[in-house]
Amino acid sequence: MTISCISNQNIVYYPFSQYHFRILNSFKGNLKGTMMVSSLPPYSSAFFRAVLLALSVLWLLPEMAFAKHAAITRHYKFDIKMQNVTRLCQTKNIVTINGQFPGPRIIAREGDRLVVKVVNHVQYNVSLHWHGVRQLRSGWADGPAYVTQCPIQTGQSYVYNFTVTGQRGTLFWHAHISWLRVTVYGPIVILPKRHASYPFPQPFREVPIIFGEWWKADTETIISQALQTGGAPNISDAYTINGLPGPSYNCSAKDIFKLKVKPGKTYLLRLINAALNDELFFSIANHTLTVVEADAIYVKPFKTQIALISPGQTTNVLLRAKSKVPSTTFAMSARPYATGPAAFDNTTTTGILEYEKSSSASNSTIKKLPLLKAALPKFNDSTFAMKFNKKIRSLASAKFPANVPKKVDRRFFFTVGLGTLPCPQNQACQGPNNTKLAASVNNVSFVQPNIALLQAHFFNKAKGVFTSDFPANPLIKFNYTGTPPRNIMVKNDTKVVVLPFNTSVELVMQDTSIIGAESHPLHLHGFNFFMVGQGIGNFNPNNDPAKFNLVDPAERNTVGVPSGGWVAIRFLADNPGVWFMHCHLEVHTSWGLKMAWVVNDGKGRKQKLPPPPSDLPKC
Ligand code: C2O
Numbered sequence: 001m002t003i004s005c006i007s008n009q010n011i012v013y014y015p016f017s018q019y020h021f022r023i024l025n026s027f028k029g030n031l032k033g034t035m036m037v038s039s040l041p042p043y044s045s046a047f048f049r050a051v052l053l054a055l056s057v058l059w060l061l062p063e064m065a066f067a068k069h070a071a072i073t074r075h076y077k078f079d080i081k082m083q084n085v086t087r088l089c090q091t092k093n094i095v096t097i098n099g100q101f102p103g104p105r106i107i108a109r110e111g112d113r114l115v116v117k118v119v120n121h122v123q124y125n126v127s128l129h130w131h132g133v134r135q136l137r138s139g140w141a142d143g144p145a146y147v148t149q150c151p152i153q154t155g156q157s158y159v160y161n162f163t164v165t166g167q168r169g170t171l172f173w174h175a176h177i178s179w180l181r182v183t184v185y186g187p188i189v190i191l192p193k194r195h196a197s198y199p200f201p202q203p204f205r206e207v208p209i210i211f212g213e214w215w216k217a218d219t220e221t222i223i224s225q226a227l228q229t230g231g232a233p234n235i236s237d238a239y240t241i242n243g244l245p246g247p248s249y250n251c252s253a254k255d256i257f258k259l260k261v262k263p264g265k266t267y268l269l270r271l272i273n274a275a276l277n278d279e280l281f282f283s284i285a286n287h288t289l290t291v292v293e294a295d296a297i298y299v300k301p302f303k304t305q306i307a308l309i310s311p312g313q314t315t316n317v318l319l320r321a322k323s324k325v326p327s328t329t330f331a332m333s334a335r336p337y338a339t340g341p342a343a344f345d346n347t348t349t350t351g352i353l354e355y356e357k358s359s360s361a362s363n364s365t366i367k368k369l370p371l372l373k374a375a376l377p378k379f380n381d382s383t384f385a386m387k388f389n390k391k392i393r394s395l396a397s398a399k400f401p402a403n404v405p406k407k408v409d410r411r412f413f414f415t416v417g418l419g420t421l422p423c424p425q426n427q428a429c430q431g432p433n434n435t436k437l438a439a440s441v442n443n444v445s446f447v448q449p450n451i452a453l454l455q456a457h458f459f460n461k462a463k464g465v466f467t468s469d470f471p472a473n474p475l476i477k478f479n480y481t482g483t484p485p486r487n488i489m490v491k492n493d494t495k496v497v498v499l500p501f502n503t504s505v506e507l508v509m510q511d512t513s514i515i516g517a518e519s520h521p522l523h524l525h526g527f528n529f530f531m532v533g534q535g536i537g538n539f540n541p542n543n544d545p546a547k548f549n550l551v552d553p554a555e556r557n558t559v560g561v562p563s564g565g566w567v568a569i570r571f572l573a574d575n576p577g578v579w580f581m582h583c584h585l586e587v588h589t590s591w592g593l594k595m596a597w598v599v600n601d602g603k604g605r606k607q608k609l610p611p612p613p614s615d616l617p618k619c
């Protein structure tokens with residue numbers, strides 16, 4: 001049962017001015033009620049406290065009355081607006097939600113409905129995506145521009161309305177058009193149902209750690225110029241932790257994320273990679289992490305000094321603070337795992353882990369403690385990457401089963417990688433041999449249509465928008481990870497795969513060495529899939545399937561196709577709609593490494609996609 005807990009009179013205007021640990025730390029307080037985020041100026045703290053107190057009383061009533069069926073509707077208001085933000089001694093006008101960078105947190109419990117009213121006040125067209133949310137029969141709320149919706153135009157609004165079903169953990173939301181997600185992103189925290197506990201010790205505090213990427217220059221200009229010239233876009237100037245680059249960069253001494261911990265306590269760090277183009281290694285000096293969750297699915301806990309997290313992935317880790325206050329502080333650092341042929345931002349972002357002295361000592365003179373460095377692998381350590389990804393296993397317990405499809409209805413083999421497009425006449429291009437850089441799936445470089453695929457599909461107007469003949473296998477076979485073929489031109493097209501409802505799919509994704517082998521974090525909208533196998537070199541259909549893990553494979557929404565290797569996934573197409581699949585390295589998506597699956601309605605009443613909401617944006 002769903003109760004709508006909020007009316008216009010009891011909206012909390014939460015004064016999120018800074019993305020600060022103090023606020024992050026107050027999870028427990030926030031969770032009791034629905035949070036409303038707004039762009040209104042902060043209230044005085046006394047007034048705010050009074051409002052909170054009144055609200056907590058208001059909140060307790062419905063919560064007690066409906067304790068048995070706790071699912072509620074949580075309302076958020078997202079105003080897309082410009083905001084001046086200074087990083088690395090340079091002020092920049094960026095697109096934000098409610099003026100915040102990173103954007104506001106969304107908090108829900110499993111089973112809750114989220115209603116997010118988005119109003120666009122900026123000059124750009126914008127759409128928002130709730131990355132990893134399954135969107136069961138709510139494909140109209142998924143968000144990728146020109147796939148499930150036309151973007152929200154300047155001055156227009158759209159209400160994203162969806163329920164979080166069967167997921168708990170960390171996900172994130174981000175803009176899903178062009179490169180706007182560089183600054184438009186924030187965490188989605190999904191708590192277990194009321195009275196349900198974690199399958200690991202209850203942490204003392206929970207802290208989102210969201211990695212980002214920062215450019216001093218305007219990123220919309222960077223990508224549009226790169227697409228014009230055919231060259232690679234400029235690399236970023238810094239990585240960030242919760243929006244802050246940290247002390248390893250010039251002019252960034254004040255912009256450091258600090259995590260204060262109490263000795264002996266356990267903290268749940270909700271790691272999110274919201275960087276645009278880089279997979280990241282993450283480590284905390286002299287501390288061990290226990291991975292407990294990935295992409296909002298519990299995993300078999302394992303200990304590690306270093307985590308690897310690709311753009312689009314989320315990983316929850318437990319951090320146990322040392323039992324005594326040490327006389328040093330500890331670096332929490334992230335830097336890229338990079339395998340491709342292109343230049344990359346080879347810098348390190350650092351936050352600081354500090355121990356709190358007991359309260360009596362806290363006011364004594366603060367000594368400056370030394371900072372212990374974190375050890376991270378070499379930038380191209382693919383052996384580590386392979387090993388780390390293998391360790392991620394589903395719990396596969398009675399309570400949290402791994403429902404791996406055992407039979408397969410349809411098999412697909414997709415090559416993913418780079419390529420080129422011809423240079424337009426009377427132009428010089430900056431790709432190899434005067435071409436334009438491109439990327440493709442099975443040599444099809446996806447061209448964004450000018451109305452949303454889902455609309456075209458739902459209203460039977462596919463003609464002239466997309467065709468349903470996306471190749472199930474490469475049209476030309478070659479040694480994918482050997483010497484590339486002479487002709488590396490891709491084809492521009494808007495093609496989809498159409499699947500009947502409840503088709504069980506096996507998909508092998510094979511990296512190619514065209515222009516250069518590279519790890520590609522592939523993300524599928526609308527589903528979780530099981531990562532049943534991976535390997536180096538070319539996939540061998542005769543030997544490799546026998547080695548698939550159908551017992552406890554990782555269940556995720558984003559998986560790294562190993563550099564010069566392959567990955568095999570399985571999913572059940574039980575969600576009607578149009579579902580985007582793309583590389584989560586934004587530069588590759590821009591170059592066309594994307595495609596879409598159309599899943600038709602089933603026969604049953606609960607197997608059909610409802611019609612679009614009346615405020616669905618128009619193109
Ligand atoms: Cu995180 Cu299609 O996106």
Ligand code: CU
Pocket residue numbers: 519520521583584585588593
């Ligand atoms: Cu890629």
